Amino acid sequence: MPANERLGLDIRRAEQELMAAKRAAVEPAGLTVPQYATLHVLAENAGISGAALARACQVTPQxxxxxxxxxxxxxxxxxxxxxxxxxxxxxxxxxxxxxxLTLADARACAIEHAIAEELTEAERTQLRELLARCNHAVRRAAQAQAEA
Amino acid sequence: MPANERLGLDIRRAEQELMAAKRAAVEPAGLTVPQYATLHVLAENAGISGAALARACQVTPQxxxxxxxxxxxxxxxxxxxxxxxxxxxxxxxxxxxxxxLTLADARACAIEHAIAEELTEAERTQLRELLARCNHAVRRAAQAQAEA
DNA sequence: GGATCATCATCAAAGCATTGATGACTGTCA
DNA sequence: TGACAGTCATCAATGCTTTGATGATGATCC
Structure with missing residues (x-):
């Protein structure tokens, strides 16, 4: 299977580019991206447990x-x-x-804002939908392999 | 900025789902995803240097x-x-x-295949194009912040 | 020939992520 | 009351990734 046909690489590349930009964005606030994400969830859920925080950020409790x-x-x-x-x-x-968090949020939102502005409302919806279908296909394929 | 409007999260989520599936796919071969990617590049570029390998896999030489x-x-x-x-x-x-590599490749390709099959040719092209535009916007925003 | 530049390998420190296993606690149900 | 299931925190081992810094090597230009 040729590498340039693998859609996974495009998704991966987009995510890496995004992460690099966000890393640079929150770094002046002395934060890493996971730290920023954690603070962000925490700001709206004071007193949450570590395990719940992990679920909200989609990482393991460890x-x-x-x-x-x-x-x-x-x-x-x-x-x-x-x-x-x-x-x-x-x-x-x-x-x-x-x-x-306030410092980091301003710059991080600027990145998200740039993405949102590049695309029309319809395109944003479509991108979401396409990614969701990829997710679905991936999950199904993974489960099929797990059972085999 | 509400979290459910951040397109970055959708991209991030898709990539994580994909990585988790690929990790499970190559694990029976005793490989991690970066190891699989490295072997894959290596198979078609025998004798390549470590630094060149890093560039091909889009990671740092370290x-x-x-x-x-x-x-x-x-x-x-x-x-x-x-x-x-x-x-x-x-x-x-x-x-x-x-x-x-042969062992891992079969299962990894199955994941990619599942994605490719879920989408039509036109949809695949469109997804690529939308992601590329996101990349462009992200890069531009990051550069604007770097200069500020 | 010798300075300069680009490339390569590598050491070190910090942080994030995974799996696996363990012990403690709460609430429920028999 | 006592067993059980679910949740929570945490230890340990591995592995990936980043930034920063260092030294070696080959090629180019003067």
């Missing part, structure tokens, strides 16, 4: 634990035991975390 | 060095100094590497 450790060490978030639900650690933004 | 180290340690590739061009290490597939 990966989120590493991100949270780095954020905690640098004082951007704080974690405290849940009042009556023993095993859970509530996570919250600190003022410093809120500041960093 | 990242490629790690991948090559793991592949070399497991005997899937071998590296030897270039005959007359001193500083270059020629990299080649070993028979074991070729076997692993």
């Amino acid at each position: 990966a989120m634990a590493v991100v949270l450790k780095n954020l905690t060490d640098r004082g951007l978030v704080e974690r405290a035991p849940h009042p009556w639900h023993g095993n859970v650690l509530e996570t919250r933004l600190t003022p410093a975390g809120h500041t960093a | 990242a490629m060095a790690v991948v090559l180290k793991n592949l070399t340690d497991r005997g899937l590739v071998e590296r030897a100094p270039h005959p007359w061009h001193g500083n270059v290490l020629e990299t080649r597939l070993t028979p074991a590497g070729h076997t692993a």
Whole structure:
């Protein structure tokens, strides 16, 4: 199968380009992309648990634990035991975390804004739909292989 | 900016889904996705240098060095100094590497095949074009930020 | 010939991500 | 009350990726 026919490569390339741009965008705020994503979810869900945060960011709880450790060490978030639900650690933004998020968000949104402006409303919808169908096909193929 | 309007998330999600499926696909061959990609390029470019390999796979030379180290340690590739061009290490597939690649390639192609089949020819072209335009917009926005 | 430039390999540090396994806790159901 | 299932946090091992810095080598130009 020739490489230039593989649609996966186009998707991969787009994502890499996007990640590189976002990395550069949030770097002045002293954040990485996963850290920015975590703070973003946290801003709208104060006191959420680490596991729930991981689900929201679509990573494993272990990966989120590493991100949270780095954020905690640098004082951007704080974690405290849940009042009556023993095993859970509530996570919250600190003022410093809120500041960093605000800084990063402006530049990150500029990137998203650029994408949105490049495409018409109809094109945006279509891109979403095409990607969703790719997802569906991929998931189906993966499951077929898992069963074989 | 609401999260559900960010097209970047759709692209990101599609890529993650794809990566997860490919990871599962090449895992029975004892490979990771970057390792598979490296072997794939290597199969058609015997004796290529590590830096050139990195460019072909769109990663940094350092990242490629790690991948090559793991592949070399497991005997899937071998590296030897270039005959007359001193500083270059020629990299080649070993028979074991070729076997692993063949195994992984069948399953990886099945994933790509599933994507290609889900979409019509026109849709594939359109998806490519939309992604390319996203790339363009992202690159432009990133450059604008870099200059600011 | 010798300075300069581009390319290549590599060391180091930091961060993100995966799988697998373990222990602790809550709530439910018998 | 006691067993069970589900959720949560965490340790450990691997592997990929990035930036930054360093040294070696070959080719080009003066």
